[in-house]
Amino acid sequence: MVLALGVGCGSDASSSGGGSGASGGAGGEGGGAASGGSAASGGDGASGGNAGAGGSGATAGQGGAAAAGGQGGTAAQGGAAQGGSAGAAASGGSAGSPGEDAPGVEHTYTASDAVILNPERGFYRFDNVVTQDDFSYVRAGGETLVFSYVRLDNWRSQDLPSSLLNALRAGFDHARDAGVKVVLRFAYNDGPYPASDPDASKSWVLKHIGQLSPVLRGHSDVIAVVQAGFIGAWGEWHTATNGLLDDPQDRRDILEALLDAMPADRAAQIRLPAYKREMYGEALSPSDAFSGSYAARVGHHNDCFLASDTDLGTYPSNDIEGYKDYVAQDTLYLPMGGETCDVFPARTACAPAMAEMERLHFSYINQDYNTDVVDGWTDGGCREEIERSLGYRLVVERALFPDGVKPGRSFSLQVTLTNQGWAAMYNARPVFVVLEGQGARYTVQLPAVDPRRWAAAQSSSLQARLRLPAAAAEGSYRLAIWLPDAAEGLRSRAEYSVQFAHAGMFDAARGDNGLGSVSVDAAAPGSADSSATTFRVLP
Numbered sequence: 021m022v023l024a025l026g027v028g029c030g031s032d033a034s035s036s037g038g039g040s041g042a043s044g045g046a047g048g049e050g051g052g053a054a055s056g057g058s059a060a061s062g063g064d065g066a067s068g069g070n071a072g073a074g075g076s077g078a079t080a081g082q083g084g085a086a087a088a089g090g091q092g093g094t095a096a097q098g099g100a101a102q103g104g105s106a107g108a109a110a111s112g113g114s115a116g117s118p119g120e121d122a123p124g125v126e127h128t129y130t131a132s133d134a135v136i137l138n139p140e141r142g143f144y145r146f147d148n149v150v151t152q153d154d155f156s157y158v159r160a161g162g163e164t165l166v167f168s169y170v171r172l173d174n175w176r177s178q179d180l181p182s183s184l185l186n187a188l189r190a191g192f193d194h195a196r197d198a199g200v201k202v203v204l205r206f207a208y209n210d211g212p213y214p215a216s217d218p219d220a221s222k223s224w225v226l227k228h229i230g231q232l233s234p235v236l237r238g239h240s241d242v243i244a245v246v247q248a249g250f251i252g253a254w255g256e257w258h259t260a261t262n263g264l265l266d267d268p269q270d271r272r273d274i275l276e277a278l279l280d281a282m283p284a285d286r287a288a289q290i291r292l293p294a295y296k297r298e299m300y301g302e303a304l305s306p307s308d309a310f311s312g313s314y315a316a317r318v319g320h321h322n323d324c325f326l327a328s329d330t331d332l333g334t335y336p337s338n339d340i341e342g343y344k345d346y347v348a349q350d351t352l353y354l355p356m357g358g359e360t361c362d363v364f365p366a367r368t369a370c371a372p373a374m375a376e377m378e379r380l381h382f383s384y385i386n387q388d389y390n391t392d393v394v395d396g397w398t399d400g401g402c403r404e405e406i407e408r409s410l411g412y413r414l415v416v417e418r419a420l421f422p423d424g425v426k427p428g429r430s431f432s433l434q435v436t437l438t439n440q441g442w443a444a445m446y447n448a449r450p451v452f453v454v455l456e457g458q459g460a461r462y463t464v465q466l467p468a469v470d471p472r473r474w475a476a477a478q479s480s481s482l483q484a485r486l487r488l489p490a491a492a493a494e495g496s497y498r499l500a501i502w503l504p505d506a507a508e509g510l511r512s513r514a515e516y517s518v519q520f521a522h523a524g525m526f527d528a529a530r531g532d533n534g535l536g537s538v539s540v541d542a543a544a545p546g547s548a549d550s551s552a553t554t555f556r557v558l559p
């Protein structure tokens with residue numbers, strides 16, 4: 021199925037490098053949460069601007085993109101079919117008539133089978149963000165995620181000390197320095213099961229969440245997702261000691277307090293799908309996805325993945341398949357991850373394990389536990405395929421753009437991508453078109469494009485009409501697609517940008533993906549707008 025993601029409104033962009041056209045000012049800790057389609061929090065706090073969740077004025081993240089237009093194919097996963105007029109001149113009509121786009125030429129690409137080091141996906145490393153001061157080994161080892169418990173055992177019935185909060189801030193800074201992100205969970209014990217050490221009372225859990233909120237908001241740029249935590253053994257929402265699982269309202273109050281403590285563009289994950297279903301009903305629909313509601317911000321993690329027929333109680337034994345179907349639908353739009361905990365050959369062997377990860381849209385999994393299971397994947401020859409497939413993996417099938425264009429003239433760009441991974445992106449990020457050459461870097465954000473809608477095993481089509489500034493110097497320019505982090509503070513960090521699965525396409529300094537070259541030539545045929553001052557998207 022092809023999802024056409026068109027661009028239907030004018031949008032100016034700057035010609036400077038480093039993320040022009042994006043908004044989202046930074047703020048101090050405790051800044052206001054972003055809503056639905058707002059920008060992700062800048063590197064140090066409050067969210068702001070309108071760049072992060074699909075672009076300025078975009079409603080793609082609210083259950084369907086809103087760009088005008090009549091072409092663009094059928095909608096997939098709730099994104100409205102659209103296309104604007106991007107394809108009008110794509111196949112190359114008359115080159116010289118006023119108002120027509122420069123004629124396009126088809127370009128094709130060869131995919132790579134290499135493991136791609138992309139943000140917010142893949143195998144993760146287990147570490148302690150409170151005590152670790154150097155995460156450089158994570159990327160060096162081929163991963164971009166760190167899982168960290170934050171243990172609160174010593175403060176079950178007292179305020180969290182400033183020393184802990186400051187250590188947590190420092191740990192996030194160290195993660196940012198290393199170019200990685202954190203999967204975070206707070207817990208009051210290290211189990212064990214079934215006779216767990218204590219958790220805390222509801223009143224103290226809520227107070228601790230309030231204390232943690234400024235830290236979570238101030239460093240959300242390097243938090244991939246927060247697991248619900250706090251309750252029970254290992255914060256996994258079982259074996260609670262303070263009655264926190266007895267009353268469904270207590271569970272909901274704690275979960276929603278955690279969601280309120282974070283910017284609205286970040287999700288929490290819950291350990292048992294039955295609890296989410298009890299709170300919010302059936303799985304997300306395409307129109308509910310990315311709406312900013314509580315239900316649209318609660319994903320899933322499974323910490324005994326594949327360990328038995330029920331994953332050791334993850335699924336009710338009388339409705340295993342029904343709950344897997346529920347999770348599979350929900351995780352079309354929400355993060356899914358976890359770890360294995362024991363060898364169970366009928367499910368932990370390569371073929372069934374990969375089939376289950378694909379079905380449930382796994383974005384990440386622990387490589388440090390259970391080592392017998394993970395080593396079995398290596399011995400079985402599927403470890404590398406799992407590494408390639410976790411999360412998203414974007415391949416450019418074809419692109420249509422002109423070989424040459426006159427300064428001030430418009431041209432159409434159409435890019436068809438396929439997500440060969442097992443999941444879509446779960447955090448918002450903007451999509452830019454870049455034109456770089458002759459000492460200038462022009463960038464423009466595509467305002468109605470939400471890459472979280474680029475579903476696994478589906479193709480999507482980016483379409484836009486773009487106009488060059490009349491003052492663009494003649495010469496060769498590199499045309500690229502750029503998916504930087506939504507946080508303003510990380511926008512210039514190439515390691516936080518999305519790399520397409522092609523050899524030689526990604527610019528490791530800029531963080532963008534080159535599609536080919538365009539010659540800017542005043543002698544090119546066609547009319548031009550001599551008053552055009554910016555590289556922009558046209559209606």
